[in-house]
Amino acid sequence: MCGFVGFSSFKNKLSNSRFIIENMNSTLMQRGPDEFGYYINNNITLGHRRLIVVDPEGGKQPMIEKFSYGEYVIVYNGQIYNTKELRKTLEENGFHFNSHSDTEILLKSYIYFGNDVVNHLNGIFAFAIWNEHKKELFLARDHFGVKPLFYTIQNNTLIFSSEIKAIFEYPGIEKILDSQGVCELFGIGPAHTAGTTIFKNIYEIKPAHFAIFNASGLHVKRYWKLVSKEHNENLAQTSSKLKFLLNDAITRQLVSDVPLCTFLSGGLDSSIITKFASDYCQKEGFPPLDTYSIDYVDNDKNFVKSDFQPNSDNYYIELMTKSLHTRHHNIVIDTPELSKYLEDAMIARDTPGMADIDSSLLLFCKNVKKEMTVSLTGECADEIFGGYPWFFREDALNSNTFPWSIALSERQSLLNPGIGEKVDLKEYIDFRYKESLDEVDILDTDSKETAEKRKISHLTLNWFMQTLLDRSDRMAMYNGFELRVPFCDYRLAEYVWNIPWEMKALNGREKGLLRYICKDLLPDEIVNRKKSPYPKTHNPNYLAEVKSMLTDIMNKPNAPINDLLNRSYILDILNTDGKAFSRPWFGQLMTGPQLMAYLYQVNTWLERYQPKIEL
DSSP states (O other): OOEEEEEEEEOOTTTTTTHHHHHHTTTTTTBSSSSSEEOOSSSSSEEEEEEOOOOOOTTSSSSSEETEEEEEEEEEEESSSOOOHHHHHHTTTOOOOOOOHHHHHHHHHHHGGGGGGGOOOEEEEEEEEEEEEEEEEEEOOOOOOOOOEEEEEEEEEEESSSHHHHTSSTTTTTOOOEEHIIIIIITTTOOTTTOSSSSTTEOOOOOTTTEEEEETTEEEOOOOOOOOOOOOHHHHHOOOOOHHHHHHHHHHHHSSOOOEEEEEEHHHHHHHHHHHHOOOHHHTOOOOOEEEEEEEETHHHHHHOSSSSEEEEEEEEHHHHHHHEEEEEEEEHHHHHHHTTHHHHHHHSSSSOOOOOHHHHHHHHHHTTOOOEEEOOOHHHHHHHHGGGGGOOHHHHHHSOOTTOOHHHHHHHOOOOOHHHOOOOHHHHHHHHHHHHHOOOOOSSHHHHHHHHHHHHHIIIIIIIIHHHHHHHEEETTTTTTTEEEGGGHHHHHHHTSOHHHHHHHGGGGTTTHOOOOOOOOHHHHOOOOOSEEEEEEHHHHHHHHHHHHHHHHHHEEEETHHHHHHHHHHHHHHTTTTHHHHSSSTTTTTHHHHHHHHHHHHHHHHHOEEEOOO
């Protein structure tokens, strides 16, 4: 995993290219702490920061392949999981290899397949390839956007990067927050509309899209989507196919030349990943698999049961570790660390995010990185298999908005009254909600329930899951640490998408089918455990800490947050320990303390990035 930057123009001479690319690349040092490199010619300038995972000597970037008619140059962030098959195809067609790096395989796959290369890749990736022969730049992003890729166009020059902060190092690029940015930040956020950012004129290559930049401009095309079709297999056939796809996705992602582990919470999803990975390690004669979990100081004393978080993890983690051939490590985080790293989490995202839900993952990865470089995680199973409460709760299903973000009037009330007169968050949210639902392909043969669940699944996959994938990439890569997400294998998602809801929610349970196929693989208590999300701290000291931090800000009349948000409403939130904002801010867990932490992040973001506000 790595980070890359670049700029390209066919109409302007690129002056000071080396100085500019070095400044841009330096912002990505944490994504790639091991090596860096550059490529510069008349039309293209590329920079790369490398986190070494596979083939330390053979995977250096930018990687160049020279032919009599020109060069091909790649900068790449990701991991390709079907390299064995690709390499075989390429060798059969006359290609030779100097390494076992997936970078070399990806570059030569592009040379062989051309723009169609994206339809031959299984992995998580964002990359840019300069084709000197055609004088064009090819950029692409993986099926679900696990790896990021941002861009802007200024004076006929395309500027692109793995993170937004690098783009702002290009001369003349302004940080502007316009009305759409306000709607994204406070109406949609911490989610975002695919293709957009909160900054005016800063965009992202959408998941499952590629782009070509040449003398005629930028041309963007979608290469993949989930296609609705009838599912004609019975329960036994479906279960057998799912077991194969799960095992194949997980074992493919265990390739690494550096220490690798899994995250284990004792929930169904991480337990499945760990079970298949541990069995593979034993079968191949590898040392016991290392597993890691996160906890918080005094959480055992302060845990409060709720509909969204019905039980704590420790008992189930111990149950799993006793049943597997693994070495388990428990990372314990204290309250001062959570609050202290809120700013780092914001910097990692380049925007305010999920508050301590972000900073806790950042700290978790920071601690695991001391011993490991790569981890597999159970992220995305709930989105793929229908595990969230909103798949079942009538209030969420009938909300006519994104079910993880139903506090629309409260969000509007947060805006400074002057801005609130110009910006209607609900109107924007309604537009994005309808726009997204219009993309769903419902079959005539779908039952009423399957049709309904296709819609909620589409929203969850394209909005909520993307938010969590953004979080995983930024918090992990901020520490030079790689997270892999086997449940995000596009083949698995394609297959599960068309399984009827009645089978997917077998026995009326969230992820009922996933539980069913694992009933002989995992302890019964794990299989039947009610979903419990990524753990948050229940320590009252955290509420006191973030309340104090936000109070200090509000005691400063010139604090920039007052220009955007409603000062009196924020004071009400402080005075009621968050209860004035009556519903979760986002998702299932972001209530009073997380809202205060988010508002702290907003002010810190305004101070650090100093965006120009244009409404």
